[in-house]
Amino acid sequence: MIRSAILALFTCTVLLFATQQAVAQSQPYQWKATPALHELPTQYANENAVIIMDQRLHTFLSDEKEGLLLYTTLHKIIRVNKEQGVEMFNKVYVPVAYDAEVQEIQARVITPAGKVINLPADKVLDEEEDGRLYKKFALEGVEKGSEVEYIARIKRNASFFGLEVFQSPVPCAEARFTLTIPAYLVFTCKGYNGFEMAADTVIGEQRISYGSCSNITVVENEKYAQTAQHLKNVQYKLSYNLSKDKDVRLFTWNQLAKNIFDRYSKPEEKEVKAIAAFLKSSKINGETEEAKIIALEDYLKNNISINEQGIGDDAELIEKIVKTKVASNEGFTKLFALCLQQMDIKYHIVFPSKRDDIPLDEKLENYRLIEDPVFYFPGTGKYLEPTNISFRYPYIQPNWAATKGLFLQNTSIGNFNTAYASFKNIAILPYEQSSHNMEVTLRFNSNLDSVLMHSKQIFTGYGASMYRPAFHFLPKDKIQDFTQELMQSVSNSKNIRNIKVANDAFADGYSNKPLTIEGDISSAELFEIAGNKLLLKIGDVIGPQVQMYQEKPRQLPVSVEYPHSLDRKIELTIPDGYSIKNPDDLKFFITEKANEEGTMGFISTYKIEGQKLLIDIHEYYKETAYSMEQFDAFQKVINAAADFNKVVLVLEKKK
Structure with missing residues (x-):
């Protein structure tokens, strides 16, 4: 995917100039040694279950050997009111990223009588469902009126873009988010839909951002409604490295545009030759620009097989793709873009702010939300979704239209070619x-x-x-x-x-x-x-x-x-x-x-x-x-x- 390729490249770039300033790891987050049941507000009495507290801590720490690391701590306390709530929370699934290491999971049940039942460490199991990894554990003693509490500590390589969504199928009385980073880094951190984030504070060698939200209700699945854009969430991204250049903003939308332009519009000589031979053998033609676009899309989607993950390292190499007729999403997009370029068809890469997903924010450049591109053709005013074989020009998935999109537009300064970013409306058919x-x-x-x-x-x-x-x-x-x-x-x-x-x-x-x-x-x-x-x-x-x-x-x-x-x-x-x-x-x-x-x-x-x-x-x-x-x-x-x-x-x- 474009997103994973871009994030990997930028992460490496930042780590190269990030100072190896060591920051001592703070004391591990602990729960109360002697827990007691919380007093439940009357407004939640008839709920199946309620999250008493949902605390999430993201801590960036420098390590002399491993570089900058991200430690995430999740701490939840859930009151179970009814049998349906028991069914919902007697088993817990903690999602785990593919590159993450779960360092510890603690869990316990506090019964209505005040008895504490701790989860044995060997009861935490690995689980995979629908291609996602989880840590799964079943809890004993969960009954009506009890509380489920767990803490998960997860370590992974630093990612400079974050997203935490706090809405769930049950209401939440109190949600908290804390971002702790080395003081020489400055993150932009923002809450959405009522989640309030305070200005960051520097304490010693750490910069801390804190936010909270109370009484988070359940967003019901209503007919003819899109829920994602209304969910309470927190997003962050790295904006400045004060140890390098305090006046240079990192990870801007323009920086993204330039990087993608370099990736898709500056082919190597062997790629140029491979594309030329490919187009010649395909016999793609058309009297108008639109006819050429249609013919190219039809040929590519009928003759190149797309494997989402690709098959081996060759799935992104243009000269291999045109021979094997197999490409990853990333490789197929690049092939498509280079064919358009060689056919002298002007296009812009656009990242939609999808109506059925968390929207892009023009003022917070969260590359984590950047994923599937579409092509916009200024000559026709229409769009094309390159890797979706079910949709053909001029149709893209409808929830990707009638919204704003991040347009990456090519520009020339003398003999220097690059691109810049701007947000514009993506029109949908009348x-x-x-x-x-x-x-x-x-x-x-x-x-x-x-x-x-x-x-x-x-x-x-x-x-x-x-x-x-x-x-x-x-x-x-x-x-x-x-x-x-x-x-x-x-x-x-x-x-x-x-x-x-x-x-x-x-x-x-x-x-x-x-x-x-x-x-x-x-x-x-x-x-x-x-x-x-x-x-x-x-x-x-x-x-x-x-x-x-x-x-x-x-x-x-x-x-x-x-x-x-x-x-x-x-x-x-x-x-x-x-x-x-x-x-x-x-x-x-x-x-x-x-x-x-x-x-x-x-x-x-x-x-x-x-x-x-x-x-x-x-x-x-x-x-x-x-x-x-x-x-x-x-x-x-x-x-x-x-x-x-x-x-x-x-x-x-x-x-």
Whole structure:
């Protein structure tokens, strides 16, 4: 990954000029020798569990042999109130970085009766889940009303960028963070979303930053919300080395831009030759810049296999990649960038401030949050995600757009080429270009015991980009199941025939050709017979809809993955001798503002022409973000679609 490569390079650079000034290690952090149960504030009485105290200490110490090291101490005390809380905390997992050494773990349980049960050291086990390492231990004696306490001490090589998130699935009464560093280093340390950090203080040979936050509530997983950007957290980064040059700020965004420019835009002679031969053999061409971008992306993603970690040391060497056709993410990105450069296609590397992650801060250059790049093409104004084979130009993951991004722009000063950094908005496609539309015709068979339906689903923009990968990466037998399930969702019937798919190729997305999936459906589940009436579940033909009913007050503003519209045209042939008694149930006009379309809405109209009932539905969300003040309107629009889902037409036999 770009992030790991950049961090490694910069860490080495700083360590080279960091003074080897020894700092005596402070006394190890200790818990109370004789613990007692804490008095629990009444506000937490009904919680499954509550973190009484969450203390995290980051200490940088110089060692004559190992250089600068980071010692992290985690200390937590958790009160368990209910059985569910017991299940949550009778086993504890402490995450461990791949380059870290866990020096010690202490844990104990204080029962409601005051008995202390210590964890034997040999009960701490190594565990690996989903590629992450943990220290795991099970605790005895955990019951309602008890407290779980543990301390973990971890040692690792210094990392000059830190992030600690303090929100969890249970509330926290008190959280504390302390950063202790040699006095000759100056870190910028900042709390977010209400976590307060005080100014640093120099005591002897140590510089100390301290912060705290009380009464940290749980951020609920709400529908249409992004939680990460609202989490209470602390971040830090090294800004100055006073022993070297007290006026030179380290790890700036411009410094990052220059370093990445050097890495991706200054190939060695052997790399230039390898790229030239590669492009010649690929026969990539195009009349316009955009056509060349499309052709290059298609060729690279179809012919070079990306292995996230790479295979051996050769996975980042350009001359090896073009021979073996295997690359790491880092190697693939570099290959892509050098091809663009040799084809004289101007691009900028951009690091998105992702909407579903902790955002970048323009004033605190935390390289730890820098990871996956995208390419921006000033000539077309569009983007490309180089290592994601499921997305193709001009689409990047929607949560990476409609946000700010760190743009690394090339510049020339005389004969000297470099780059500088700036934050700009990453545009997302307007709502008209992303849709999930439907065209449906319905009629009853001659015996009036089944509804015959032809349903056509039409996807454009991001709507199509979410489904196209399935037609490329699923096995053939699974593709049929996929389309069958999609059609079944709008009919409640498995009797589906003549399924046809059009414009499912990645190349169709470049020009936004609509991906269409259609078929014929026979359904006895869409209606019921009640005497001389037919009860047609017309609302079901648009498929299941989300309902939003808040039992608790809304916590977070609304986040929509991407702006989009949903237009449905439904044509029902009314059986001879029948009339519709409640057609006005189809009429909806729910928008952001009364009598105005605004930025969101659900509008349904109908007309009857002879034996034809024609329904038009226009649902739309023009923005990705809606404020708390707009939540009530958003909820009404979402629920309008769900309410249409429940509409049942009454077809009554004429007398």
